[in-house]
Each structure stands twice: as C-alpha cells, then as structure tokens.
Amino acid sequence: MNSGDAAGSSSGGSGDAGAPRRASRKPKYSKFTQQELPACKPILTPKWVISVFLLVGVIFVPIGVASLLASNKVVEIVDRYDDACVPSNVTNKLAYIQNSTISKTCRRTLKVPKDMKQPIFVYYQLNNFYQNHRRYVKSRNDQQLRDASKANETTLCDPEKTRDGMAIVPCGLIAWSTFNDTYTFQHNTNNLSIDKTDISWKSDRDHKFGSDVFPKNFQKGPLIGGKTLNESIPLSEQEDLIVWMRTAALPTFRKLYGRIYVDLKENDTITVTLDNNYNTYSFDGKKSLVLSTSTWLGGKNDFLGLAYLTVGGLCFFLAFAFTLLYLIKPRKLGDNNYLSWNRNSAGH
Amino acid sequence: LFKVATECSVVLCCRVAPLQKAGIVALIKNRTDDMTLAIGDGANDVSMIQMADVGVGINGQEGGQAVMASDFSMGQFRFLVPLLLVHGHWNYQRMGYMILYNFYKNATFVLVLFWYVLYTSFTLTTAITEWSSLLYTVLYTSLPTIVVGILDKDLSKSTLLAYPKLYGSGQRNEKYNLNLFVLNMLEALWQSLVVFYIPYFAYRQSTIGMSSLGDLWALASVIVVNMQLAMDIIRWNWIIHVFVWGTIAATVICLFVIDSIWVLPGYGAIYHIMGQGLFWLLLLIIVVTAMVPHFAIKAFSEHFVPSDIQIGREIEKFEALNQVNHSEIPMRTFS
Numbered sequence: 001m002n003s004g005d006a007a008g009s010s011s012g013g014s015g016d017a018g019a020p021r022r023a024s025r026k027p028k029y030s031k032f033t034q035q036e037l038p039a040c041k042p043i044l045t046p047k048w049v050i051s052v053f054l055l056v057g058v059i060f061v062p063i064g065v066a067s068l069l070a071s072n073k074v075v076e077i078v079d080r081y082d083d084a085c086v087p088s089n090v091t092n093k094l095a096y097i098q099n100s101t102i103s104k105t106c107r108r109t110l111k112v113p114k115d116m117k118q119p120i121f122v123y124y125q126l127n128n129f130y131q132n133h134r135r136y137v138k139s140r141n142d143q144q145l146r147d148a149s150k151a152n153e154t155t156l157c158d159p160e161k162t163r164d165g166m167a168i169v170p171c172g173l174i175a176w177s178t179f180n181d182t183y184t185f186q187h188n189t190n191n192l193s194i195d196k197t198d199i200s201w202k203s204d205r206d207h208k209f210g211s212d213v214f215p216k217n218f219q220k221g222p223l224i225g226g227k228t229l230n231e232s233i234p235l236s237e238q239e240d241l242i243v244w245m246r247t248a249a250l251p252t253f254r255k256l257y258g259r260i261y262v263d264l265k266e267n268d269t270i271t272v273t274l275d276n277n278y279n280t281y282s283f284d285g286k287k288s289l290v291l292s293t294s295t296w297l298g299g300k301n302d303f304l305g306l307a308y309l310t311v312g313g314l315c316f317f318l319a320f321a322f323t324l325l326y327l328i329k330p331r332k333l334g335d336n337n338y339l340s341w342n343r344n345s346a347g348h
Numbered sequence: 349l350f351k352v353a354t355e356c357s358v359v360l361c362c363r364v365a366p367l368q369k370a371g372i373v374a375l376i377k378n379r380t381d382d383m384t385l386a387i388g389d390g391a392n393d394v395s396m397i398q399m400a401d402v403g404v405g406i407n408g409q410e411g412g413q414a415v416m417a418s419d420f421s422m423g424q425f426r427f428l429v430p431l432l433l434v435h436g437h438w439n440y441q442r443m444g445y446m447i448l449y450n451f452y453k454n455a456t457f458v459l460v461l462f463w464y465v466l467y468t469s470f471t472l473t474t475a476i477t478e479w480s481s482l483l484y485t486v487l488y489t490s491l492p493t494i495v496v497g498i499l500d501k502d503l504s505k506s507t508l509l510a511y512p513k514l515y516g517s518g519q520r521n522e523k524y525n526l527n528l529f530v531l532n533m534l535e536a537l538w539q540s541l542v543v544f545y546i547p548y549f550a551y552r553q554s555t556i557g558m559s560s561l562g563d564l565w566a567l568a569s570v571i572v573v574n575m576q577l578a579m580d581i582i583r584w585n586w587i588i589h590v591f592v593w594g595t596i597a598a599t600v601i602c603l604f605v606i607d608s609i610w611v612l613p614g615y616g617a618i619y620h621i622m623g624q625g626l627f628w629l630l631l632l633i634i635v636v637t638a639m640v641p642h643f644a645i646k647a648f649s650e651h652f653v654p655s656d657i658q659i660g661r662e663i664e665k666f667e668a669l670n671q672v673n674h675s676e677i678p679m680r681t682f683s
Contacts, residue, residue, distance in 0.1 A: 035501065039585035043665055049647040056636055063629065125553065132558055134471035142611055203616035247613070249475075249561040250467055252553055296625050303549045304629060311637050318644055329652060334666035338659050341513050 045333065046326045053319035057312045064308030067297055074300040075114045075293050077270075078125070081106065082287040085276040093281040100224075104276040108289070109269060116264040116293050122194060123254035124179060127286035131174075131248040139173035140245065145235060148212040160221075169216040170235065176219070178244045180227035181278050183257065183289060186271040187264065194258040200242035209235040209242055226278065254290060350379055369396035377401065387428055388414050404428065433515050434508050438501055441517075441657075444524030445580065446497040452532045453489050453573045459540030460569055467548075475544075476566040477559060477614050479606045488570045488599045492577055495591040502582050503660045514656055522655060531645075535576070539638040543568045546634050550626065559614030560621040563603055568631055570599045572638045579642060582661065 031037050042048075085106035090096045097104075130136070141157050143150045144167075154161040157171035185192035215229040215238075229238055236242075243255050264270070272289060280287050292299050336342055353359050353375070361372060369388075373396055377384045386393070386400035391413040397403030398417055405418030406425060415421040420431060464475035474481055480488075508514055517523065547564050578592055607618040621627050650658050 035499065037499075037585035037587065039583040039588075041583050041661065041665055043661060044647050044650055046651065049643075049651075052643070056640075060633070060636070067629070123555065130469045130471075132468045132473050134468065134473040137473055137558065137613070140613075142613065146610070201616055201620060203619070207610050208615055246557040246559075249556050249558040250548065250552060251469070254553060254555050256555060297629075298624060298626050299554060301550060301554075301626070303552075304626065304633075307546060307549075307633055307637075308629075311633060311640070315640070318640070322647065325648075325652070331651060331654075334659070334662035334664075336659070336663065338654060339511070339513070340656050 043333075046322070049322055050319050050326075053315045053322065057316040057319060060308045060312030060315065064305045064310075064312055066305075067308060068302065068305030070295045070297040071300055071302050071305055073293075073295055074297075075112075075116045076300045077110050077112065077291040078288050079108055079110055079272075079290075080286055080288040081108055081274065081276070082280055082285070084108070085274070086281075094279070097276075097279045097281055106274050106276050108272045108274065110272060110289075110291070112264045112266055112268040112270065115266050116291070118261045118263050119293075120260040120262075120264065121290075121292050121294060121299075122183065122185075122257045122260060123290040123292065124181060124183075124257050125252070125254045125286075125288040125290050126179075126280065127252045127288075128283065129248075129253070129280065129285050130251050131253065132250065136173050137247050140175065141171055142208065145170055145213060145245075146208055146210045148210055148214075151213070151216070160225075163217050163220050166217050168218055168220075169213065170218070170241070173225070174245050174247060175241060176225040178225075178227040178229075178241055179255070179278050180275075181287065182275045184273045185260070186273070187262065188268055192260060192262060192270070194260055196239065196258040198239075199256045199258060200239045201246070204242050204246070205236050205239075209238070211236040260291070350375055354380075366392040366395050369393065370399040372396075373399045385432075387425065389425075390414055404431070430505070430509065433512055434505050437503070437508055437515055437518055441502050441523050442497050442500060444528075445500075446493060447524065448528055448532050449493060449577065449580075451529070452536045452576070453493070454485065455533060455536035456540045456543070456573055457484055457569055459536060460544050460565055463540065463544040464565075473558075474562075475558075476562045476569075477606055477612070479612070480562070480566045480603065483602055484566070484570070487602065488595060489573055492574060492588075492592045492595050495588055496577060496581055499585065499588060500581055500583055502657055504664055507660050507664050511656075511660060514660055517655065517657055522657070535642055538641055539572050539576070540569075542638040543572055543634055546637065547630055550630055556621075557617060559607070559617035562614070563607065563618045563621060564627060564630065567599060567603060568634045571596055571631070571635050575635060575639055576642060579639065579646065 027033070085104075085108075086093055086096060096102065138156050139158065139160070141153050141155060144153045151169050152167045154167050154171045157168070157173075160168055160173055160176045161171055162168060183194070185194060211234045213235045214233075215231050215235070218231075219225070219228045227240065229241065248255070270291070274289070276287075278287065297304065331338070361368075364372070369386075369392070373384050373386055376382065377400065383402065384400040385402040385404065386396045387404040387406065388394075388397055389406035389408055391411065393405075393414050394417045397405060397414060402420070403418040405414035405416070405421045407415045407421050407423055422428070422431065461475055461481075465472060476484075503514065543565060547561060547568070551561060574592055574596055581588060581592075603618050606612065607614050607616060609615065654662075
C-alpha cells in the first residue's frame with residue numbers, strides 16, 4: 001500500500017509540472033524509495049542445479065566415511081547390571097532396593113574386546129529416566145546453589161523445600177535424586193584407580209555452585225531419593241552432584257563418572273565391584289555401566305557417518321536424475337514462446 | 349443484464365447517474381467473486397468508488413471529493429496502468445509469499461517443540477530455552493520477513509509493463525492458493541522432523557544436557573528457516589543481504605548472551621557444545637537435508653513446468669531488454 005501511495009503522490013507532482021513554472025512537488029528521487037536498488041537476481045539454471053547437488057555429494061561422502069571410521073575406532077563396553085545385581089531369590093525388587101540393611105554390593109566381570117587407549121571414560125547410563133520432565137527440571141533454585149546468604153531461597157523446589165521448618169540445601173527434586181551407585185575397578189587383579197576430578201564443567205564449578213555453600217538438612221526425610229552429601233564439602237567440589245544437575249535432554253542418557261588413565265589391552269578382564277543403591281525398579285528403568293574411549297567425534301556414533309553417506313548418495317542420485325531430465329527435455333531459458341499465451345496460440 | 353454484460357469484453361454506459369454507477373459496480377461485485385476497481389474524478393463518482401473493492405480517485409479538475417473517498421489517488425488516468433500492473437502485481441506477490449512464509453516458519457518451530465514433547469513423557473518441557481523461544485518470533489526471524497516483504501520484486505517494472513498479461517498470475521491465484529499452502533505445511537513438517545531427529549539420533553545415548561541440545565535445535569531451526577527464505581528471494585540487494593545474514597549472526601550472539609547469564613539453567617551450554625566437532629557436523633547436515641526437498645522441487649518446477657513469472661525472470665536475465673521495450677499490446681507505457 002505504501003508503494004501505491006508513493007507512486008500516486010509522485011505522479012501527482014509530475015502531472016503538475018506541466019503547468020507554468022511551479023516548483024515541482026515531486027519527491028526526491030532515490031534508489032531506495034523507487035525500489036531500484038542494484039540487485040543480483042539468481043536463477044536456477046541446469047548448470048547450477050547439477051553443480052550444487054554434485055558439490056554436496058562430493059563434500060558429504062568423505063565426511064561420512066571419516067565419521068564412520070572415527071566411530072569404528074571407538075571401543076565401548078556396555079554392561080547392564082540392574083537385573084543381574086539383584087539376587088535371584090528376590091521377588092519384590094522395590095522392597096529389596098529400599099531396604100537399607102541389606103548389603104547391595106555386586107561384582108561384575110567385563111572383558112575388553114579391543115585395545116583401549118587412555119583416557120578411558122567411565123559413564124553410568126540410565127534408560128527410561130525422564131530427567132527432562134517439566135516439574136523435575138524446574139525443581140531447583142540456582143540462587144541458593146551459588147550464594148551462601150541465599151540459603152533460604154527455596155521457591156520452585158517443591159516438594160523438597162524444607163524439612164522441620166528449615167530450608168534444605170540444595171533443595172529440589174534434581175538434587176534429591178542424585179545417582180548413588182558407586183564403582184571400583186580391578187584390572188587383572190591389580191587395583192585400577194579412577195580419577196573423579198574435573199568430571200563437571202569448569203563454568204559450573206566456578207560460577208553456578210558456590211564454594212561457600214554447604215549441604216544442610218539434606219536427605220533427612222522418610223524417602224531417600226539418592227545420594228547423601230558430605231556436609232563438610234562445599235557444593236563447588238561435589239562433582240557428582242554438579243554432573244547430575246546438568247539435566248539430560250533425552251530419557252536414555254549417560255553421565256560421566258570418572259576417567260581411567262591406564263591403557264587396557266584386548267582380552268583383559270576388568271572386575272567391577274559396585275554398590276547397587278539407586279532405585280530404578282519402581283519405573284522399569286535400566287542401569288548400565290559404560291567404559292568408552294573417545295575420538296574427535298565423541299563416543300561411538302555410527303549414525304552421523306551413515307546420515308552423511310545417505311545424504312551424499314541421495315544428492316549424487318539427484319544430480320544424475322536431473323542431468324537425465326535436462327537431456328530428455330531441454331528448454332531454452334528466457335524464450336518468449338513459452339509464455340502461456342504464446343504457447344496456447346502456437347498449440348492450435 | 350448481468351449475463352449480457354459478462355459476455356462482453358467492454359461495456360460502455362453513458363448518461364449514468366451516480367447511484368446507477370454504484371449499481372453497476374454492485375451488480376458485478378455481488379454476483380461474482382471477482383475484485384472490482386472503480387476509478388473516477390468527480391463528486392458524482394464517489395458512490396461508485398466506495399462501492400468497489402478498490403477505489404481510485406483522480407486529483408484534478410473537478411475537485412477533491414473523489415480523492416477523499418478513495419483508497420488510492422493519482423494525478424492522471426494513465427497512471428492506473430503502473431498502479432495495477434506494477435504495484436498491484438508486486439503487492440500480490442509479496443503478500444501471498446509473506447503470509448505463506450509466516451505460517452511455515454512458525455509451524456516449523458512449533459513442530460520441533462512438539463516432537464520433543466514425545467520424549468519428555470508428554471510433559472510440556474520446552475526443548476529450546478524459554479528466552480530463545482520468545483526471541484524466535486520477535487528477533488530471530490522477524491526482520492528478514494519484513495524486509496523481504498517490502499523490498500523483494502519478482503519482475504522489474506519494464507518487464508511488467510511490456511507484458512501486461514503477466515498480471516494474470518494474480519488473477520489466477522498463482523501465488524496464494526490451497527496447493528501452495530499444503531506444500532508449505534508439508535515442507536514445515538519435513539524440516540521440523542529433520543531438525544529434531546538428526547540431533548536426537550546422534551545424541552541418543554550421550555551425556556548431552558537439555559540446554560546444549562536446545563541450543564543446537566534453536567540455531568538449526570533459525571538457520572533452516574532463513575535458508576528457506578534465502579532460496580525464495582528473487583532479488584538480492586544489499587539491504588536483504590544485511591538482514592538475512594545479520595539475523596543469523598544476531599541469533600548466534602543472542603544464544604551466547606543467554607547462556608552467559610548464570611541464573612538460567614543453560615549457563616555455559618553454548619560454549620561447551622560449540623567446542624565439539626559433532627555440533628558443527630550436525631548443523632551442516634541438518635541444514636542441507638532440510639533444504640534438499642525444497643531445492644529439488646524448486647529446480648524441477650521452475651524448469652519443467654515454468655510459470656509465466658518464471659519465464660519473465662529468465663527473459664530479464666538472459667535477453668537484452670532492448671528487444672522487449674515495445675510491448676506485445678500497444679500501450680503508452682509510463683516512462
């Protein structure tokens with residue numbers, strides 16, 4: 001509508017210029033207001049279409065191959081233990097896991113399938129655990145985590161806000177449900193040390209969790225959701241808690257437990273002594289222990305390589321198909337005879 | 349009367365009173381769904397101008413009443429030609445495209461959020477940081493839309509005046525119809541699936557956090573939606589370049605700023621995820637895979653079933669304009 005009025009008013013001005021010697025009311029000409037800015041007008045010619053598809057194919061296929069190679073280099077050991085670590089005579093798994101008097105220690109044996117170079121990452125993997133549930137994700141208070149003076153800020157932390165009238169630090173369901181299985185490793189009968197420092201993000205340790213905030217009143221209620229925290233260690237050093245509080249995006253996820261700085265050779269035996277404390281039995285969750293090496297691509301991930309190869313292959317196919325089509329039905333570009341009124345009259 | 353009138357290509361009525369002028373316009377307007385335009389210069393034309401869908405008044409000898417009652421005003425009758433053929437055509441093309449594009453870009457974004465809900469046990473967790481969700485419509489994708497809606501032209505003024513029959517594309521609803529809308533929605537569906545599922549499968553059993561993945565989804569959606577716009581822009585001038593690429597840059601800056609506010613749960617997420625090679629590879633494959641169908645459809649339809657507008661564009665680009673300065677239908681063109 002603006003352009004219509006602009007045309008109308010400028011036309012009105014030039015119409016008046018015919019009258020004797022009057023100042024022209026024509027607005028100043030500018031390329032912008034007359035919409036005549038220099039512009040490039042790309043058109044999809046056959047050359048462009050085929051080159052674009054070929055270019056995509058040529059770039060994607062090598063990337064796909066490189067990704068698949070990187071993913072194949074990763075050695076991964078995944079061991080699901082939540083079923084096997086419950087003694088076979090137990091029928092009510094939920095009661096078993098909630099009974100704090102029974103010892104939950106379990107031994108698992110893992111075999112190394114291929115040489116693994118250090119650093120080897122130890123993860124625990126949970127399935128069917130929705131850390132991305134809306135009420136769960138909101139159940140935390142970041143101010144309280146960082147600032148010792150804000151210890152009584154517990155908004156949004158329902159139901160883990162206060163206990164006996166005093167605020168819980170750290171409050172909220174996320175902190176309350178911290179994973180508490182522990183693992184110790186032995187490599188061919190030697191003890192294998194696991195480095196549990198620096199498993200969380202440095203930015204979290206420095207800025208989100210205070211070095212003067214200590215756990216208080218934590219896990220003192222009737223229902224214990226997970227890990228109990230050492231009240232003399234400040235939150236910025238409670239790395240398991242920090243790792244857990246970075247809520248996972250998807251219901252199947254891994255979290256870093258620690259790193260092993262020892263090379264493992266093929267066919268070595270790793271014995272894991274674990275404490276099966278965490279309750280995943282009430283919601284059909286699964287727990288697994290994962291040992292994995294990593295490359296520039298991260299952990300084992302065939303999907304990326306396959307996706308790149310698929311898209312690259314598809315683009316090659318499309319380039320080929322379009323070439324055929326252009327050869328079968330060529331059309332001169334910019335020919336007036338193709339305008340619909342010319343075509344119809346020619347057709348008669 | 350109506351049947352006779354519609355059989356003719358031109359009807360002349362003379363000695364007509366103002367009320368009858370309005371009656372003639374009403375006759376056509378009420379019995380068909382065609383758009384009517386009335387142009388007049390005197391006070392006796394006011395009722396006709398107001399009755400029509402588009403009223404044009406001429407500012408001249410007989411005073412200003414017609415101008416005051418009209419939607420558009422001009423100085424001479426001959427200015428009607430560029431008003432319709434040039435500006436009317438441009439407006440139709442821009443409005444049609446912008447409406448379809450707006451539906452498409454919002455649908456793409458919302459569908460990405462929707463697919464995520466399937467994996468949060470149906471609680472409505474937003475995949476994308478709440479601030480980014482807000483800023484999506486306001487900042488990330490609004491400015492290119494506005495600028496393209498104002499400045500994009502499908503054909504130049506001289507081509508439109510040289511081939512008046514190109515105006516028929518508007519009359520045939522070529523730029524805004526149900527088929528285009530459905531195609532748009534299907535593209536939104538495909539692109540939202542690509543944006544959501546490629547990272548999903550790549551990060552399925554990894555340590556990825558919600559904020560990091562949300563950042564990837566936000567950035568990927570914005571880039572895909574702007575790339576779609578970029579592919580459909582017909583005329584690239586410097587303003588459009590600045591706004592399209594600038595918006596993507598602004599999105600990245602906003603993501604950095606949002607993730608630098610320590611109160612928000614996503615603190616530090618973007619720095620962490622951008623350091624991984626996987627992030628960039630995923631971004632590349634998401635953008636390309638989302639764009640492939642649109643590109644293929646565009647390439648196919650523009651070459652093998654070209655519309656008149658497409659042929660007009662090719663004429664402008666590939667043939668010297670000297671050959672088409674004299675139009676097919678002799679008309680005094682407005683210089």
